[in-house]
Amino acid sequence: MIEVKRPKEAFLSVFAYRMAPKEELFTRGHRACQGCGAALGLRHVMKAAGRNTIVVNATGCMEIVSSPYPYTSWAVPWIHVAFENAAAVASGIDAAIKVLKRKGKLDPNKKINIVVFAGDGGTADIGLQALSGMMARGHNVLYVCYDNEAYMNTGVQGSSATPYGAHTTTTPAGKVKFGQGYWKKNLPEIAVAHGIPYVATVCPSFPLDLIRKVKRALELPGAAYIHLFAVCPTGWGIPPAYAVKAGRLAVETGIFPLYEVEYGRYRLTFDKKLKPVEEYLKFQRRFRHLTPDLIKTIQERVDAEFARLRVMEEATNRPDYRSVSGI
Amino acid sequence: MKRVGIEVSIAIAEAAALAEVEVVSAYPITPQTHIVEHLAELVANGELNAEFITVESEHTAMSAALGASLAGARAFTSTSSQGLALMNEIVYITSSMRAPVVMALANRSLSAPISIWNDHSDVMNERDTGWISIFANNGQEAYDLTFMAFKIGEHPNVLLPVMINFDGFILTHVIEPVWMFDKEEVKDFLPPYEHPYKLDVDRPTSHGPVGLPDIYTEAKKQQEEAIRNSRKIIDAVWDEFAERFGRRYRAVEEYYADDAEIVLLTQGSVTEAAQVVVDEMRKRGKKWGVVELRLWRPFPFEDLKKVLCNNNIKCVVVLDRAISFGGQLGIVMSEVRSALYHEKNKPMVVGVTAGLGGRDIRFDEYVKMYEIGEKCLKEEKEPDKVIIVGLRE
Numbered sequence: 001m002i003e004v005k006r007p008k009e010a011f012l013s014v015f016a017y018r019m020a021p022k023e024e025l026f027t028r029g030h031r032a033c034q035g036c037g038a039a040l041g042l043r044h045v046m047k048a049a050g051r052n053t054i055v056v057n058a059t060g061c062m063e064i065v066s067s068p069y070p071y072t073s074w075a076v077p078w079i080h081v082a083f084e085n086a087a088a089v090a091s092g093i094d095a096a097i098k099v100l101k102r103k104g105k106l107d108p109n110k111k112i113n114i115v116v117f118a119g120d121g122g123t124a125d126i127g128l129q130a131l132s133g134m135m136a137r138g139h140n141v142l143y144v145c146y147d148n149e150a151y152m153n154t155g156v157q158g159s160s161a162t163p164y165g166a167h168t169t170t171t172p173a174g175k176v177k178f179g180q181g182y183w184k185k186n187l188p189e190i191a192v193a194h195g196i197p198y199v200a201t202v203c204p205s206f207p208l209d210l211i212r213k214v215k216r217a218l219e220l221p222g223a224a225y226i227h228l229f230a231v232c233p234t235g236w237g238i239p240p241a242y243a244v245k246a247g248r249l250a251v252e253t254g255i256f257p258l259y260e261v262e263y264g265r266y267r268l269t270f271d272k273k274l275k276p277v278e279e280y281l282k283f284q285r286r287f288r289h290l291t292p293d294l295i296k297t298i299q300e301r302v303d304a305e306f307a308r309l310r311v312m313e314e315a316t317n318r319p320d321y322r323s324v325s326g327i
Numbered sequence: 328m329k330r331v332g333i334e335v336s337i338a339i340a341e342a343a344a345l346a347e348v349e350v351v352s353a354y355p356i357t358p359q360t361h362i363v364e365h366l367a368e369l370v371a372n373g374e375l376n377a378e379f380i381t382v383e384s385e386h387t388a389m390s391a392a393l394g395a396s397l398a399g400a401r402a403f404t405s406t407s408s409q410g411l412a413l414m415n416e417i418v419y420i421t422s423s424m425r426a427p428v429v430m431a432l433a434n435r436s437l438s439a440p441i442s443i444w445n446d447h448s449d450v451m452n453e454r455d456t457g458w459i460s461i462f463a464n465n466g467q468e469a470y471d472l473t474f475m476a477f478k479i480g481e482h483p484n485v486l487l488p489v490m491i492n493f494d495g496f497i498l499t500h501v502i503e504p505v506w507m508f509d510k511e512e513v514k515d516f517l518p519p520y521e522h523p524y525k526l527d528v529d530r531p532t533s534h535g536p537v538g539l540p541d542i543y544t545e546a547k548k549q550q551e552e553a554i555r556n557s558r559k560i561i562d563a564v565w566d567e568f569a570e571r572f573g574r575r576y577r578a579v580e581e582y583y584a585d586d587a588e589i590v591l592l593t594q595g596s597v598t599e600a601a602q603v604v605v606d607e608m609r610k611r612g613k614k615w616g617v618v619e620l621r622l623w624r625p626f627p628f629e630d631l632k633k634v635l636c637n638n639n640i641k642c643v644v645v646l647d648r649a650i651s652f653g654g655q656l657g658i659v660m661s662e663v664r665s666a667l668y669h670e671k672n673k674p675m676v677v678g679v680t681a682g683l684g685g686r687d688i689r690f691d692e693y694v695k696m697y698e699i700g701e702k703c704l705k706e707e708k709e710p711d712k713v714i715i716v717g718l719r720e
Contacts, residue, residue, distance in 0.1 A: 051528060052528045053528065054398070054526050054528065056394070063537070064537055067533055067535075067536035067537050068536065068537045068539055069536040069537060069538055069539070069542050070536075070542075072533040072536060074531065074533050075531060076528065076531050077526040077527060077528060077530075077531045077532060077533075077534075078531070078532075078533045078534065079394070079397060079526060079533075079534040079535055080534065080535035080536070081390060081393060081394070081417065081420055081424070081535055082390070082416060082417060082420060084386070085386060085387060085390035085417065088382065088386070088387035088390035088391050088394070089390045089391065089393060089394035090394065091352075091380055091382070091387070091390075091391045091394065092350060092352060092380065092390065092391030092392060092393060092394030092395035092396075092398070092402070093394040093395065093397075093398040093526065095350045095352070095378035095380050095391065095395050095400070096349065096350055096378070096394070096395040096396075096398035096399060096400035096402075097398060098378055099349045099350060099376065099377055099378045099400055100349070100398075100399055100400055102376060103349070103376060105399070106399075112528055129383060129384060129387075130383070130384075130386070130387050130390070132383065133382060133383035133384075133387055136383075137380065137381070
């Protein structure tokens, strides 16, 4: 067994919140629903990214709630173009910054972060091609997918990131169907397959872990991908006050494992004995129709995925492991 | 200036390089490909200090160009046909977000059936996307107009994207003599690109916000005014170019229109072919002429009225290179007809379509177009359906 060093923040994060930067760059006044996990997540990503950041936003909840003209919640340069092309727009901005620095039109020593925010629909479905192109070309862009597990902005339609069994308005649970009929697309693994330097999963219920990972992603050169678990009280059918708790339970049950992959090396940043998935599923309206058999199937899948991640962690941390990423 | 024999595609790429474009994002599509190949080569050899993004689709090509443009870099892309159709969504947004991207559009027909050859169905499909749209009818014009497009689009009173249209294959793949500039000659013609509201971390601005019903209409009105007002800058840039370099461009170009009875109204490379026909037929006593609608958007209403309502011209035969299915005959024809609607001494407007999907238009077919005009004049009746010249029945 190989000993893997894990950062302490992952465990401290729930308790030591005061360590987070104070500056707010995704500011108050936005129109997000009460208890919005995505808004909470963006706020903390921005705390980590800091002022020298250009934000590219795909069409979706966060774009809509933060920019009803003439108001804006953004204290940094912000651009929204369309639904599926946030990674493409970011690619163009990255190219512009590179050439303008080379020509001395921008200070070559000034680090300017480019951060994309896109929902799961804008990432797993319609924006996947643009994201793949951006990662393959290795642009200096941090792509953050805030995953609220359906098309929430248009009224809770199923996406390929909607979890197995979940009820949405286009995958309704009925007399013969049990909701979403296929497993959630594994976006972090798709990002890992591109050989980019940094991929991580974060959950705003673990804010310091989130901040550390965002900082790491921005430190490393090239493209980075962060998958942000965004609890959606409105779409999932939970009380807003439970949003942070739901995020914590998603991690604690293994439904949403927290890990990072740096230059191909996996590291679980939350690795404790998992709680049964039922604890996470039982208080959400979207899962209330699930039968014990379906819950058992979900439990099996979660256990298998967590075991797979442990294997990956062990295998990629062996002394003889050589990563293609970073060559 | 030096006169060289050069493939028109390469000349267009050289025009973009002359403008020192900073970001090129393009995707391969016939017949546009040579343009971006040449730019990639210039970047690879260090002759052009630019970022060349090998994007994974035209949709991304335009998205990246938009992002680069608003981040403060001079952005260029080039496409054709299906590529333009795929990027359509972002073509519209680019003008709406006031990003002065320049696009070289090698005109090609739209599928289906798939055809790589030339007509104007791609540009007509994008008619209302809010871009300044200009037609070149030979290699020299394509070179000059591409270079000037940056100066027009980037002008602080314009800030709109510009597309330069030139016929696929007929121009792109033909070697023509072109007067090419040295960098020194044009150094102070094109000022450096500076967008007043670029994405700047020291001066944060929000781009592309939500426009609720209380603001959307006003935003669109502003955009419409912007493109209408761009006309002054277009003329000023073309005038300055003429004064300095001797080649003059006008929104509406005429060829024997002042004393012609019938004129053919054209766009693109068919213009010069029609001029050859007119030269020949004038020897045979036909009072024919050619009017070229170079500036497609903003539409040059006044110029067109001045040229066409000159008391000599009895009939305008408008040659459309695309079809508006189930609509008003030809697209250009219906625009010309409605532009002249209120004029007292307006000529008869007749629509013909030809040269679709790369079909050549022969000498006798141009003659046929004028003869259709003659027939309509004789019968004193504008035809009520599209006449396709060169159609096999």
